[in-house]
Amino acid sequence: MNYVQLETFLSVASTRNFNRSSEELCITQSAVSTRIRSLEKSLGVELFTRGRFGAELTSSGVKFQQYAINICEVWRQAQQELALPRGYEGILRLSTQFSIWDKFVNNWVIDMHEQYPNIALHLESDYSMSMMEQIVDNLLDIAVMYQPRVLLDIEIIKLFDDKFVLVSTQACNLETLDKEKYVYIGWCPNFHNAHASQVPFLKAKGVTMGLGTMAINYLKEKGGSMYIQAWRAKELLASEEFHLVKDAPSILQPVYAVYRKKAEDNELYDAAIKSLHSVAKKIGTGHSDI
Structure with a gap:
């Protein structure tokens, strides 16, 4: 599990669509699918149900969403603190x-x-x-x-x-x-x-x-x-x-x-x-x- 996988998960959770998330993240739809599959494999659960009308969060996906938000927030916080402008x-x-x-x-x-x-x-x-x-x-x-x-x-x-x-x-x-x-x-x-x-x-x-x-x-x-x-x-x-x-x-x-x-x-x-x-x-x- 890594940051880009979490970022991709949160994007799909928001758009409910793998194609729209690929446009939002400027990557291919195949890359979105690969990241989500890798994340699901590392967690051992299915995060989305895929269908002709898009992707919906599973019960596990709903539970994991807040954890993903918190982890990404902490990561951004660490980036900010470690990348302080010179003189601060x-x-x-x-x-x-x-x-x-x-x-x-x-x-x-x-x-x-x-x-x-x-x-x-x-x-x-x-x-x-x-x-x-x-x-x-x-x-x-x-x-x-x-x-x-x-x-x-x-x-x-x-x-x-x-x-x-x-x-x-x-x-x-x-x-x-x-x-x-x-x-x-x-x-x-x-x-x-x-x-x-x-x-x-x-x-x-x-x-x-x-x-x-x-x-x-x-x-x-x-x-x-x-x-x-x-x-x-x-x-x-x-x-x-x-x-x-x-x-x-x-x-x-x-x-x-x-x-x-x-x-x-x-x-x-x-x-x-x-x-x-x-x-x-x-x-x-x-x-x-x-």
Whole structure:
């Protein structure tokens, strides 16, 4: 078993087609088949059932898929760390929640480069559940998220409260708000519970969304209302395309930094966390007037 076999397996698992995978990997279909057969032989199981309509994962293939993803991720991580550019001493891998990526990361990168110019940075964006798994598997160093899980040997530090406010494309108050055009955004389970408690009269209608950017673009076309981060609302209000529903309650969602306890990297981790706190403070100050 080797990396190219795993890469080929994951490609076929995604495309469900040997021919499409050969095009994706720029190899012949025969080479794809040979790699898959060799991998199946080394594992002693059949990974795909082949048919006229393509290839489907067997039960063994489904079980093996996550192992293959993890192995390939560790391999890429090793490549990154062993192939650091000249002048760099190490790498720090950070991932943030999709919904806070654009506000958070640039300021953090600038701050870290000023403090540790010899440390390379690898940045990603993901959901809380996936980031927790990567932290546990040591595929990430630090994750910034809404919904961490308490686990052994995992450090969880609160950075700030992300403030959510109700905005509408029409100037209104809670009484005159068109509740039929309200778009619910599923930020995270904690937000869902607070939303149900504080504004039970705002129900998810025919359209619900998982990302703020999607909801913003949709409401610009169709009109309506949504709960959005205050720092993002500030930009929308300035554009005069949205209005603040002033008598609506704000919803606070804690944002956490999560990382493994690593004694050998304490200085670097401490610097990274201090930098995150500094950026978080700026975000908090930025929405205090909304």
